[in-house]
Amino acid sequence: MTTAADTKGGIETVPSTSRRSDAEREALMADPGFGRVHTDHMVAIRWSVEQGWHGAKLTAYEPLQLDPSAMVLHYGQAIFEGLKAYRQPDGGVAVFRPEENAHRFNRSAARLAMPELPVELFMDAVDALVDADRDWVPTAEGQSLYLRPFMIATEAQVGMRPAHEYLFLLIAFPVTPFFSGEIKPVTVWLSDEYVRAAQGGTGEAKCAGNYAGSLLAQRQAAEKGCDQVVWLDAVERRWVEEMGGMNLFFVSDGGTRLMTPALTGTLLPGVVRDSLLQLAPELGLTVEEGRISVDDWRKGAEDGSISEVFACGTAAVIAPVGHAKSSSGEWTMGDGSSGEVTLRLRSALLDLQYGRAADPHGWMRRVGS
Numbered sequence: 001m002t003t004a005a006d007t008k009g010g011i012e013t014v015p016s017t018s019r020r021s022d023a024e025r026e027a028l029m030a031d032p033g034f035g036r037v038h039t040d041h042m043v044a045i046r047w048s049v050e051q052g053w054h055g056a057k058l059t060a061y062e063p064l065q066l067d068p069s070a071m072v073l074h075y076g077q078a079i080f081e082g083l084k085a086y087r088q089p090d091g092g093v094a095v096f097r098p099e100e101n102a103h104r105f106n107r108s109a110a111r112l113a114m115p116e117l118p119v120e121l122f123m124d125a126v127d128a129l130v131d132a133d134r135d136w137v138p139t140a141e142g143q144s145l146y147l148r149p150f151m152i153a154t155e156a157q158v159g160m161r162p163a164h165e166y167l168f169l170l171i172a173f174p175v176t177p178f179f180s181g182e183i184k185p186v187t188v189w190l191s192d193e194y195v196r197a198a199q200g201g202t203g204e205a206k207c208a209g210n211y212a213g214s215l216l217a218q219r220q221a222a223e224k225g226c227d228q229v230v231w232l233d234a235v236e237r238r239w240v241e242e243m244g245g246m247n248l249f250f251v252s253d254g255g256t257r258l259m260t261p262a263l264t265g266t267l268l269p270g271v272v273r274d275s276l277l278q279l280a281p282e283l284g285l286t287v288e289e290g291r292i293s294v295d296d297w298r299k300g301a302e303d304g305s306i307s308e309v310f311a312c313g314t315a316a317v318i319a320p321v322g323h324a325k326s327s328s329g330e331w332t333m334g335d336g337s338s339g340e341v342t343l344r345l346r347s348a349l350l351d352l353q354y355g356r357a358a359d360p361h362g363w364m365r366r367v368g369s
C-alpha cells in the first residue's frame with residue numbers, strides 16, 4: 001500500500017491507508033441501501049477569496065473538522081449534486097452526463113452567492129474518485145455508484161453575508177435504486193398546504209435548504225398513507241410542478257405523447273428529465289414541456305386520456321405513480337400498475353447507462369481503462 005502523494009488532473013492523490021478488504025467491501029455491497037455505505041476515498045477542494053480554488057486532494061474518507069461558527073451551520077450556504085457511475089459489460093466504468101451536473105452545480109452556486117467550480121476541476125474530481133474507488137462500482141444488476149458532490153460555507157464568523165471560504169467535497173456510495181426490486185408504483189399526496197418554491201426563490205437550485213423545507217410535507221404525505229409529496233405552484237396551488245426531489249412526466253394520447261411541466265423557474269432542471277426529453281422521440285413518442293393543472297390530471301386519469309404518470313431522478317431513475325390523493329379526492333392512473341411506456345423508457349435509459357445499448361449522444365464518460 002502506498003502513501004506517496006501523486007498528482008492527477010490537478011488533484012493531489014493521497015491514498016487511504018485503511019482501505020477496507022475485498023471481503024469487507026463485498027459484505028457492505030451485498031445490500032448497500034441508499035447512502036449508508038461510503039467508499040474509501042473522497043475529494044476535497046478549498047476556496048478562499050485570497051486564493052480561489054486550491055489544495056485539491058483525494059484522500060481517505062474521513063470526518064470533517066468544522067468550526068461551530070462555520071457559516072453553513074447558520075445560514076445554510078450548501079449545495080449538492082447527484083450522479084451515478086455504472087459498471088459496463090466489459091468490466092469498465094462510465095459516469096452518466098457528469099458535465100450536466102457540473103453546470104447545474106455552478107448555477108446553484110451562483111444562486112447562493114457561492115463561487116463556481118471550473119467544470120474541468122469538477123470532472124477531474126469525478127474521474128479521480130471513481131478511479132480510486134472503482135472496486136466499489138457494483139456489478140450486481142440494478143446497482144450503481146452514486147456520486148455526491150457538495151459545497152459548504154466554512155468561514156468561521158456569524159455575520160450575515162456570503163462567506164469568504166468554502167469547501168467542495170465529493171463522496172461516493174454504492175446504491176440499490178430507491179423503489180428497487182419489483183417496480184412498485186408510488187402513491188402521491190398533492191400538497192396544498194406547503195410549497196416547495198416560488199418565483200424568484202431557490203427552486204431551480206439544488207440547495208440543501210430546499211430539501212430541509214420539504215421534509216414536513218413529506219411527513220404529512222406519509223401520514224396520508226402516501227409515499228411521496230407532489231408540489232403545486234405557490235400562487236394558485238393549481239399547477240403540478242414536481243414530486244419530492246424528482247420531475248414528473250404524464251403519458252397521454254394512447255401512450256404516444258409525453259408531457260412534463262416546463263421549467264418555469266421554480267422546478268429543478270433534472271438531468272434525467274432532460275435525457276428523457278431527448279430519448280423519448282427516438283422511441284417514437286412526442287414530447288412537450290407544458291403545464292398541467294390538478295383538475296386536468298384528475299380528469300385525464302378518470303377518462304383514461306392520461307394513461308400513465310411517472311417521476312424521474314438520478315437516485316430513483318424512473319418511478320411510476322399509481323395513485324394520487326389530494327384534499328379534494330383521489331384517483332388512479334390506469335389500473336394502478338406500472339405503465340408500458342414508463343417501463344419502456346426506463347429500460348431504454350438503463351440499457352444506455354449500463355452500456356447494453358448504443359450511446360449516440362455521447363452521454364457516458366469512461367473513467368480509467
Ligand code: COI
Pocket residue numbers: 081082083211245313314315316
Ligand atoms: C437524486 O435524485 O439524485 C437526488 O438528488 C435526490 C436526493 C434527495 C436523493
